[in-house]
Amino acid sequence: MGYKIAVVGATGNVGREMLNILAERQFPVDEIAVLASRRSLGTEVSFGDQTLTTKDLDKFDFAGWDMALFAVGSEATKTYAPKAAAAGCVVIDNSSLYRYDPKIPLIVPEVNPDAIHEYKNKNIIANPNCSTAQMVVALKPLHDRAKIKRVVVSTYQSVSGSGKDAIDELWDQTKGMYVPGQEVAPKVYPKQIAFNVIPHIDVFLEDGSTKEEWKMVAETKKIIDTSIKVTATCVRVPVFVGHSESINIEFEDFLDEDEARDILREAPGILVVDKREAGGYTTPVECVGDYATFISRIRQDSTVENGINLWCVSDNLRKGAALNAVQIAELLGNKVLKKG
Known part of the structure; x- marks a missing residue:
């Protein structure tokens, strides 16, 4: 016996990826509904070897459905997630709307x-920000061993994190660089993204940080430990898929780099690729389509008493969004609902 699953926002990048991963991981599905706004009504999407036609989210009745995986923005989520939850359908939400609600788990x-x-508090579970998700997978096993005091992280985030229009903008700007008179002005981003990097993701806050940077701080504290100090600089880079992070970690106790490497090799969801030679590390291109969070460049930081540096790469559409949502659904099914 399986589950009745709804995917909300099924025509977007993350929604389509959710469908791919549900099929790849053979999630026990008895019935699946693919939902979209009226603008995308009737669009066909793939689920395994099936072709499904989207239904109208506004008219959908969530009663009798087990889980709804939401991959729409905060505004639509604000309207439809409470309706689904009230109908008894557990919402797994990829937007930022519920991440900081103390009564809603961020998993x-x-x-x-x-x-x-x-x-059970609200029948809603929140999915973390893409940049946070891969970082905490790396931090948690190390924190369990030596307790983390402080994290300094710089991100190198792909344009797919901003949606299809951003992917198109990078592609069009890149082509336009080689054709005189066909240059493409920035629309999605405040500056040209092709052959450039932009140290600005989401809106600026009063203290000079951006909301993306604030998210990494707040979410790491909620997911792992409120005592961890985090400072982040988030940068958009001209990469289509895959987020990278340079992470500096300061511990309360000494942790040798070799032990850190061994801990990470044994940790769930992590693949260590760490050879001190040309190409002995993972880049975004190599992680696309993979479930793992890749860790490379593990080394001692001699400038502090108990420090480690590492490089962290993951497919942001997978671990940073769709995969994590499906893993939450699997966890919910195995630990709580237990139908599959």
Whole structure:
């Protein structure tokens, strides 16, 4: 016996990826509904070897459905997630709307699986920000061993994190650089993204940080430990898919780089590729389509008493969004609903 699953926002990048991963991982589905706004009504999407036609989200009745995976923006989520939850359907939400609600669990299954039981508070579970998700997978096993005091992270985030229009903008700007008179002015981003990097993701806050940077701080504290100090600089780079992070970690206790490497090799969801030679590390191109969070460049930081540096790469459409949502659904099914 399987589950009745709804995918909300099924025509977007993340929604389509959710469908791919549900099929790849053979999630026990008895019935699936693909939902979209009226603008995308009737669009066909793939689920395994099936072709499904989207239904109208506005008219959909969530009663009798087990889970709804939401991959729409905060405004639409604000309207439809409470309706689904009130109808008894557990919402797994990819937007930022519920991440900071103390009554709603924010879950990365490899990191804080026991928080799944808190879904009963509002029948909603939040999926973290893409840049946070991969980082906490790396931090948690190290924190369990030596307790993290402070994290300094710089991100190198792909344009797919901004949606299809951003992917198109990078592609069009890149082509336009080689054809005189066909240059493409920035629309999605405040500056040219092709052959450039932009140290600005989301809106600026009063203290000079951006909201993306604030998210990494707040979400790491909620998911792992409120005592961890985090400072982040988030940068958009001309990469289509795959987020990278340079992470500096300061611990309360000494942790040798070799032990850190061994811990990470044994940790769930992580693949260590760390050879001190040309090409002995993972880049975004190599992680696309993979489930793992890749860790490379593990080394001691001699400038602090107990420090480690590492490089972290992951497919942001997968672990940063769709995969994590499906893993939450699997966790919910295995630990709570237990139908599959």
